[in-house]
Amino acid sequence: MRTIVSSLLLIVLMITAVTVTAAEITPERQAELIYLLRQDCGSCHGMRLSGGLGPALLPERLRLWEVNQLAATILQGRPGTPMPPWRPFLTQQEAVWLATQLKQGIQP
Amino acid sequence: MKYILSLFTLLVVCEAAFGECLTRGTGDMGIIVERATGSLQVVDTSAHKSLFQITGLGDLSHASAVYSRDERYAYIFGRDGGLTKVDILCGRIVKRVIQGGNSIGGAISQDGRLIAVSNYEPGGVKIFSADDLSLVADIPSTRISDDKGSKTVGLVDAPGQRFVVSLYDTGEIWIIDMTNPKRLEIQRFKHIGRLPYDGLITPDGRFYIAGLFGEDGLALLDLWHPDRGVVRILDHYGRGEQKLPVYKMPHLEGWAMAGDLAFLPAVGRHEVLVVRRGDWKEVGRIPVHSQPVFVMARPDGHQIWVNFAFPDNDTVQVINTETLRVVKTLNTGKGTLHMEFTPRGEEVWLSVRDKDEIQVYNTRTLRQTHRLPAEKPSGIFFTARAHQTGL
Numbered sequence: 001m002r003t004i005v006s007s008l009l010l011i012v013l014m015i016t017a018v019t020v021t022a023a024e025i026t027p028e029r030q031a032e033l034i035y036l037l038r039q040d041c042g043s044c045h046g047m048r049l050s051g052g053l054g055p056a057l058l059p060e061r062l063r064l065w066e067v068n069q070l071a072a073t074i075l076q077g078r079p080g081t082p083m084p085p086w087r088p089f090l091t092q093q094e095a096v097w098l099a100t101q102l103k104q105g106i107q108p
Numbered sequence: 109m110k111y112i113l114s115l116f117t118l119l120v121v122c123e124a125a126f127g128e129c130l131t132r133g134t135g136d137m138g139i140i141v142e143r144a145t146g147s148l149q150v151v152d153t154s155a156h157k158s159l160f161q162i163t164g165l166g167d168l169s170h171a172s173a174v175y176s177r178d179e180r181y182a183y184i185f186g187r188d189g190g191l192t193k194v195d196i197l198c199g200r201i202v203k204r205v206i207q208g209g210n211s212i213g214g215a216i217s218q219d220g221r222l223i224a225v226s227n228y229e230p231g232g233v234k235i236f237s238a239d240d241l242s243l244v245a246d247i248p249s250t251r252i253s254d255d256k257g258s259k260t261v262g263l264v265d266a267p268g269q270r271f272v273v274s275l276y277d278t279g280e281i282w283i284i285d286m287t288n289p290k291r292l293e294i295q296r297f298k299h300i301g302r303l304p305y306d307g308l309i310t311p312d313g314r315f316y317i318a319g320l321f322g323e324d325g326l327a328l329l330d331l332w333h334p335d336r337g338v339v340r341i342l343d344h345y346g347r348g349e350q351k352l353p354v355y356k357m358p359h360l361e362g363w364a365m366a367g368d369l370a371f372l373p374a375v376g377r378h379e380v381l382v383v384r385r386g387d388w389k390e391v392g393r394i395p396v397h398s399q400p401v402f403v404m405a406r407p408d409g410h411q412i413w414v415n416f417a418f419p420d421n422d423t424v425q426v427i428n429t430e431t432l433r434v435v436k437t438l439n440t441g442k443g444t445l446h447m448e449f450t451p452r453g454e455e456v457w458l459s460v461r462d463k464d465e466i467q468v469y470n471t472r473t474l475r476q477t478h479r480l481p482a483e484k485p486s487g488i489f490f491t492a493r494a495h496q497t498g499l
Contacts, residue, residue: 047169
């Protein structure tokens with residue numbers, strides 16, 4: 001029971017985190033982030049995110065990941081692989097927002 | 109309505125099929141990849157102008173190109189697995205095939221008859237007829253799971269009708285001998301180092317070098333003596349030092365040489381490495397602005413031009429190869445992605461993505477002389493590549 005309650009709580013927290021985040025990122029910054037995603041993430045993941053040296057970042061492939069897990073990968077990178085940490089350039093909220101976009105799928 | 113539409117289509121098709129072709133030599137021509145729009149510009153490097161724009165090439169992020177030996181056709185390798193043959197005199201696509209899931213680069217054989225493409229997905233090398241792009245050979249790479257092969261990178265042509273390629277996931281170098289396409293031969297070198305990310309060949313076609321992401325140093329193969337195997341060079345380099353995160357993988361394209369010195373981008377460091385050809389010992393490290401992506405020599409070998417990874421991709425530096433010092437830092441603009449010298453090196457053309465332009469510099473005065481508009485330009489490829497091994 002306790003686990004159910006706490007996971008529910010976690011989900012609620014996550015949902016609020018996501019909505020709060022979206023509200024706080026200005027449209028200009030959102031446009032910048034999408035540009036970063038296509039151009040700079042795109043140099044390894046493909047401009048259409050269909051994969052390159054790094055794996056495809058399309059909704060179908062990311063189904064099994066939680067937004068927060070993806071955001072953590074984006075911020076911390078994956079040591080030992082070419083995936084670099086983006087913490088110097090992105091806030092936690094921005095990473096969550098990007099991860100949400102990835103899970104939803106952005107228009108090519 | 110339907111009538112009008114088909115009439116219209118017919119007109120468009122005619123226009124494309126019978127559009128004016130140029131009657132001229134192509135030695136001072138080239139192409140510029142416009143990666144966002146999936147288009148190419150065909151340019152004249154003497155007149156500094158665009159001759160054609162060609163659309164419909166699919167996903168061109170990270171696209172590269174090679175030329176037929178008559179310098180009339182360009183073969184473009186796109187991210188979506190597309191292989192497109194373009195006639196630069198007529199400004200049109202001759203043939204386009206989707207040959208794989210996700211390709212990264214390719215090469216043209218010594219005799220100009222074969223085009224090899226390396227694929228990330230499903231992983232392997234496919235070889236096509238340069239004439240009609242029909243499949244000649246399909247070479248899967250070493251499996252890493254049931255449906256996936258190792259990604260292939262650093263594919264180049266080598267003398268003796270061979271191709272050389274590195275396998276990213278499994279750490280191998282393969283020599284593919286296409287002397288007899290029906291009975292091709294593959295020589296496999298294993299355990300060459302972790303995560304080779306790109307490769308290059310010396311202009312004489314003798315040495316193949318793979319850069320390693322997963323460990324220090326580079327893997328070297330002497331193609332005159334493949335029996336001697338792959339050896340590690342510069343393996344002491346960076347030992348014990350913490351690498352910086354890499355926001356864009358360096359490219360080992362071409363071979364930046366000046367006399368017997370070779371210049372290479374250091375992975376995860378703000379340095380250009382200088383190595384002596386022959387004993388392959390480190391001669392020096394040149395501190396530069398940021399992490400280098402392309403390190404390219406002016407054809408006379410007197411200058412090296414370097415561009416940089418995100419977030420410092422708004423800068424280009426010029427190194428003097430005698431003093432091994434940076435002599436000029438240029439602020440070109442965000443997204444400076446590629447550089448190409450004119451055949452004898454009096455000019456260099458830079459693509460500046462975020463300004464949607466090509467900038468041309470005089471390499472003697474180091475001043476900008478021309479600008480050409482282009483949509484999110486990335487790779488620039490001039491026809492002189494047709495006669496250079498490895499390009």
